Amino acid sequence: MVNSNxxxxxxxxxxxxxxxxxxxxxxxxREELIVYExxxxxxxxxxxxxxxxPSCTLEVLQIVKLALVxxxxxxxxxxxxxxxxxxxxxxxxxxxxxxxxxxxxxIDVQNRLAKVQSGVVNLHITExxxxxxLYYAPDPSSQVAxxxxxxxxxxxxxxxxxxxxxxxxxxxxxxxxxxxxxxxQLGTTAGDTVGYxxxxxxxxxxxxxxxxxxxxxxxxxxxxxxKTLLAVYDSVEEATQxxxxxxxxxxxxxxxxxxxxxxxxxxxxxIYATGIPQxxxxxxxxxxxxxxxxxxxQLDEVMAVLRLHQIREVRVAKTPSERKKLWAARKNAFxxxxxxxxxxxxxxxxxxxxxxPEVLSxxxxxxxxxxxxxxxxxxxxxxxxxxxxxxxxxxxxxxxxVLRLAGDILRCCVDAGGTLSGEHGIGLEKRxxxxxxxxxxxxxxxKRLKSVFNPDNLANPKKIFPxxxxxxxxxxxxxxxxxxxxxxxxDSDFVRF
Amino acid sequence: MLQDPSIAKSKLELPAALPASQLVDFTVHGQQxxxxxxxxxxxxxxxxxxxxxxxxxxxxxFGSGSxxxxxxPPRRFDLALSTHLLNGIxxxxxxxxxxxxxxxxxxxxxxxxxxxxxxxxxxxxxxSKATTLGGIVATNSSGPSRFxxxxxxxxxxxxxxxxxxGAKTQFGSRVVKxxxxxxxxxxxAGSLGTLGVFSDFYLKLKPLPPVEKSVVVLFKNLQEIxxxxxxxxxxxLLPVAFEFLNSDALQILDxxxxxxxxxxxxxxxxxxxxxxxxxxxxxxxxxxxxxxYCAQVIILNDSYEQxxxxxxxxxxxxxxxxxxxxxVKLKINILPSQLVGWIKVLEEQFSKSMAPVFLKAHAGxxxxxxxxxxxxxxxxxxxxxxxxxxxxxxxxxxxxxxVIESAPAALKKKVDAWGYQYxxxxxxxxxxxxxxxxxxxxxxxxxx
Numbered sequence: 001m002v003n004s005n006x007x008x009x010x011x012x013x014x015x016x017x018x019x020x021x022x023x024x025x026x027x028x029x030r031e032e033l034i035v036y037e038x039x040x041x042x043x044x045x046x047x048x049x050x051x052x053x054p055s056c057t058l059e060v061l062q063i064v065k066l067a068l069v070x071x072x073x074x075x076x077x078x079x080x081x082x083x084x085x086x087x088x089x090x091x092x093x094x095x096x097x098x099x100x101x102x103x104x105x106x107i108d109v110q111n112r113l114a115k116v117q118s119g120v121v122n123l124h125i126t127e128x129x130x131x132x133x134l135y136y137a138p139d140p141s142s143q144v145a146x147x148x149x150x151x152x153x154x155x156x157x158x159x160x161x162x163x164x165x166x167x168x169x170x171x172x173x174x175x176x177x178x179x180x181x182x183x184x185q186l187g188t189t190a191g192d193t194v195g196y197x198x199x200x201x202x203x204x205x206x207x208x209x210x211x212x213x214x215x216x217x218x219x220x221x222x223x224x225x226x227k228t229l230l231a232v233y234d235s236v237e238e239a240t241q242x243x244x245x246x247x248x249x250x251x252x253x254x255x256x257x258x259x260x261x262x263x264x265x266x267x268x269x270x271i272y273a274t275g276i277p278q279x280x281x282x283x284x285x286x287x288x289x290x291x292x293x294x295x296x297x298q299l300d301e302v303m304a305v306l307r308l309h310q311i312r313e314v315r316v317a318k319t320p321s322e323r324k325k326l327w328a329a330r331k332n333a334f335x336x337x338x339x340x341x342x343x344x345x346x347x348x349x350x351x352x353x354x355x356x357p358e359v360l361s362x363x364x365x366x367x368x369x370x371x372x373x374x375x376x377x378x379x380x381x382x383x384x385x386x387x388x389x390x391x392x393x394x395x396x397x398x399x400x401x402v403l404r405l406a407g408d409i410l411r412c413c414v415d416a417g418g419t420l421s422g423e424h425g426i427g428l429e430k431r432x433x434x435x436x437x438x439x440x441x442x443x444x445x446x447k448r449l450k451s452v453f454n455p456d457n458l459a460n461p462k463k464i465f466p467x468x469x470x471x472x473x474x475x476x477x478x479x480x481x482x483x484x485x486x487x488x489x490x491d492s493d494f495v496r497f
Numbered sequence: 498m499l500q501d502p503s504i505a506k507s508k509l510e511l512p513a514a515l516p517a518s519q520l521v522d523f524t525v526h527g528q529q530x531x532x533x534x535x536x537x538x539x540x541x542x543x544x545x546x547x548x549x550x551x552x553x554x555x556x557x558x559f560g561s562g563s564x565x566x567x568x569x570p571p572r573r574f575d576l577a578l579s580t581h582l583l584n585g586i587x588x589x590x591x592x593x594x595x596x597x598x599x600x601x602x603x604x605x606x607x608x609x610x611x612x613x614x615x616x617x618x619x620x621x622x623x624x625s626k627a628t629t630l631g632g633i634v635a636t637n638s639s640g641p642s643r644f645x646x647x648x649x650x651x652x653x654x655x656x657x658x659x660x661x662x663g664a665k666t667q668f669g670s671r672v673v674k675x676x677x678x679x680x681x682x683x684x685x686a687g688s689l690g691t692l693g694v695f696s697d698f699y700l701k702l703k704p705l706p707p708v709e710k711s712v713v714v715l716f717k718n719l720q721e722i723x724x725x726x727x728x729x730x731x732x733x734l735l736p737v738a739f740e741f742l743n744s745d746a747l748q749i750l751d752x753x754x755x756x757x758x759x760x761x762x763x764x765x766x767x768x769x770x771x772x773x774x775x776x777x778x779x780x781x782x783x784x785x786x787x788x789x790y791c792a793q794v795i796i797l798n799d800s801y802e803q804x805x806x807x808x809x810x811x812x813x814x815x816x817x818x819x820x821x822x823x824x825v826k827l828k829i830n831i832l833p834s835q836l837v838g839w840i841k842v843l844e845e846q847f848s849k850s851m852a853p854v855f856l857k858a859h860a861g862x863x864x865x866x867x868x869x870x871x872x873x874x875x876x877x878x879x880x881x882x883x884x885x886x887x888x889x890x891x892x893x894x895x896x897x898x899x900v901i902e903s904a905p906a907a908l909k910k911k912v913d914a915w916g917y918q919y920x921x922x923x924x925x926x927x928x929x930x931x932x933x934x935x936x937x938x939x940x941x942x943x944x945x
Contacts, residue, residue, distance in 0.1 A: 108834075109730065109731065110726075110727055110730045110833070110834045111730075111832055111833050111834050111863075112730065132731070133731075133733070154676065155676045155680065157674055161674065165647075165651065166674060168680060168683065169647065169651055173896070178924075182920075184920055184921045184924065185896060185919065185920070185921065186921055187896075188830065188895070188896040188897065188898075189832060189863075189895070189896075190830045190831050190832050190835075190863055190892065190895045190896055190897035190898070191828075191829070191830025191831055191862060191863040191864040191897065191898070192637070192828070192830050192862075192864060192898075193687075194830070194898045194900060194915050194916075194917045194944060195915070195917050195921075195922065195925045195943070195944040195945070196684060196687070196688055196692075196925045196928055196944075197637075197650065197683045197684060197686060197687055197688075198921055198924060198925070199683075200650065200680055200682075200683025200684065200686070201679065201680065201681075201683055201684045203680065203683075204676050204679065204680045205679055205680075221732075221733050221735075222733075223733075224733050244592060247592065247593065247594060248591070248592040250594070250614075250615055250616060250703075250704030250705075251704070252594075252703070252704065290735070290771075290775065291733060291735065291771075291775050291778065291779070292778075293772075293774045293775045293777075293778035294771050294772040294774060294775025294778075297772040297774070297775075298772070350672045350673075350674055350675055351672060352590065352593045352595070352671055352672055353592075353593055353673070354590065354592040354593045379674070382672075382673050382674045383593075383672055383673065383674070384674050417670065417671055417672070418670070418672050419670050419672055419675045419677040420677045421675070421676050421677050422672070422674040422675060422676065423674060423676055424676070425676050426676070426677060426678065434677075434678065437670075437677055437678075438677075438678060439666070441660070441664045441665075441666055442666045442667065442668065442678075443678075445660065445666055445681070445932065446678055446679050446681065448931045448932060449679060449681075449684070449928065449931065449932070450679075451931065452924065452927040452928050452931050453924070464678065464679075
């Protein structure tokens with residue numbers, strides 16, 4: 001047992017877990033648990049007491065019931081790609097690891113539905129459906145690794161959510177195990193749900209209301225025609241102005257992404273290099289999709305706006321493989337930062353898209369004030385920023401400076417009419433900032449909702465809600481000495497997004 | 498001597514109180530409130546709810562009243578809280594495709610403003626002229642275009658809610674993507690005013706489509722409809738509306754339009770919105786796809802006819818009964834693939850009906866609307882009550898439902914309007930108790 005001073009009877013709990021799922025599916029030694037001490041948010045670490053691998057909803061139910069008996073905290077974990085600490089066992093306890101619950105249960109072509117276990121990887125749903133020309137639309141950049149259960153917990157987004165909406169717009173029904181030790185079906189695939197929209201309430205609740213074990217999602221018909229283009233800029237401001245003009249004209253492309261200079265340089269130095277000019281200040285990656293007829297008109301609309309701006313060049317992907325290359329560059333941008341900086345911190349904030357030019361220049365100024373290098377690659381069309389703070393952990397002041405800058409960036413987003421997170425969630429990372437956005441009364445209303453599901457706070461404790469009074473500090477886990485920023489190796493298991 | 502509590506309540510002084518002569522305008526399920534107010538600011542609404550809480554007044558939030566027939570009769574009804582003075586467009590950000598509107602603002606008013614900028618809120622619930630945004634959010638009310646665009650739930654970015662105790666709260670914001678805290682907008686959308694009263698909303702907008710055209714396709718039998726539906730679901734076509742009508746419903750439509758087609762037993766209406774050539778290509782493709790199955794394809798090119806068609810598909814009023822008959826309006830939630838099977842069941846059960854039975858469905862969404870004209874003096878009530886219970890039992894395997902949207906009081910007395918019996922009902926009850934602990938908001942009307 002790792003922690004001999006635990007307040008929980010760990011030996012007894014271990015035996016009970018082994019009797020539920022078998023010895024092979026319970027981890028409990030330090031060496032085994034170390035992999036689970038953090039997720040994509042490496043700022044915080046905490047070892048769980050156990051990692052258990054359930055194979056079905058019934059086992060999840062039994063594990064949760066056991067946790068209730070011993071009043072030990074529990075949480076679910078998919079691929080551990082959360083960037084807000086959603087999958088960190090902030091108070092220790094039991095992690096339910098979903099890699100065995102990775103079965104696609106049903107693809108219903110006529111009703112365009114897929115029912116899957118929540119450990120299924122996002123991209124695998126599309127792979128299973130594509131024989132019928134169907135796909136699952138939300139595409140977080142982690143989609144090759146992140147699971148649908150994690151996507152549900154965080155209400156994951158992605159580049160194409162600009163046109164197609166985020167996770168919550170595509171989830172119709174859930175099977176959940178709640179902290180009362182009961183399983184429930186929520187929502188329906190048969191027409192409208194009657195009563196409160198519990199699926200909508202559950203999606204994005206970051207594991208604090210319970211654990212989803214099965215997810216039924218809507219599938220869409222794969223658009224037969226796609227056009228992807230790259231607009232190369234000599235100024236970031238001109239690029240953000242273009243984004244604002246596109247939206248102002250009522251054009252909603254399938255995706256509208258901005259990649260800045262530092263990111264371009266990181267990408268071009270790595271294996272996903274696509275030949276973007278390294279001296280460009282920014283590029284916009286724009287995609288339109290739909291039917292063959294009408295696609296040229298969509299492209300023309302975008303081109304007409306582009307012509308009003310100062311653009312060095314516009315490249316249209318000519319082949320599917322060119323298009324794939326552009327997206328591979330975009331989706332692997334985070335990994336590429338390892339090439340230009342020893343460490344980096346990925347942020348997430350969201351602002352009204354018309355305010356991109358001023359907010360980006362303000363963030364740029366902040367970076368210079370703190371003497372920290374920054375990069376940016378984000379969903380410009382949604383106003384969803386991902387400022388990346390580049391730093392070197394060997395610099396003794398680095399951590400403090402990074403966290404203070406991150407706090408200032410969030411304040412900047414909220415001041416511009418935005419919020420704390422567009423798609424990464426609050427988790428451990430931003431809980432102390434919640435009071436920037438919510439009044440005490442509003443937090444109380446959400447806490448009352450939480451208490452309905454999770455009255456004893458055993459399900460994913462310490463997430464979302466502030467622990468302290470006042471606000472404005474990035475959180476770390478105080479009881480854990482190991483709370484330093486960790487070295488990022490650049491080729492990590494974490495797919496960042 | 499004990500005073501009649503209702504007299505004590507009627508003497509309460511409330512801000513923005515309306516004269517007693519207007520109480521009749523707020524009748525719900527035959528019940529008239531003791532008091533009515535119409536606040537003109539969220540703060541005033543908060544003060545009213547605070548007093549209501551202290552005096553334990555049962556409150557019914559009231560927009561245009563066009564959806565008040567939904568649900569069960571209120572268990573108690575002391576105060577009508579009208580939003581008709583909270584009717585402004587508070588902030589408009591066309592550059593962000595976002596608008597902030599107060600809950601008493603009508604959808605028609607909003608759409609008019611947006612249309613000037615070639616924008617829209619792409620929803621089309623019934624009662625297009627009167628219905629308010631507050632009413633639409635409270636009921637998650639929708640129309641044919643939900644097939645392509647979803648419902649108000651998909652466009653609600655932020656919501657300002659006056660809690661049961663009068664506290665003003667806001668969740669969400671004017672940004673189009675947001676995961677800061679719980680997604681309270683989803684909880685409130687469709688909550689029928691039972692968790693709080695809405696004062697305003699941030700809504701996401703869409704550009705108006707360049708072209709919109711509808712195709713009316715007539716079929717001789719249900720097998721052909723089934724084939725056509727399968728065929729469409731396997732095609733790349735992107736209709737924004739996909740509606741089913743039975744012959745009685747088609748006859749109503751036919752009266753408003755000038756075509757001289759025959760009345761066929763079944764009809765599918767498909768609407769496309771896109772660039773001109775994309776719409777034309779889809780219509781051509783649809784004709785090819787459905788050629789083996791359908792009897793006749795009518796393409797509406799005339800914009801007047803389009804408008805008439807849209808209205809008939811969207812509105813309820815053409816299908817309502819004339820006295821002494823009364824309308825029973827049901828909403829049956831099924832899987833889209835079950836449509837044909839259920840139409841058969843419904844036809845069989847209603848085969849002896851003397852009056853027309855209108856069956857309309859959002860075919861692609863699995864939602865059937867039944868308009869049945871009932872003679873309350875007969876055994877009709879007993880008969881339909883039994884049917885509803887039978888159907889509800891049959892639909893449990895797919896978690897489907899039969900909701901009585903409007904009906905004579907006698908029927909609602911006999912059968913619960915929602916009939917929701919699934920296990921998560923107890924979660925819903927707990928949510929209601931936690932956010933409205935004294936049970937004062939729309940008591941008795943919803944599933945909890």
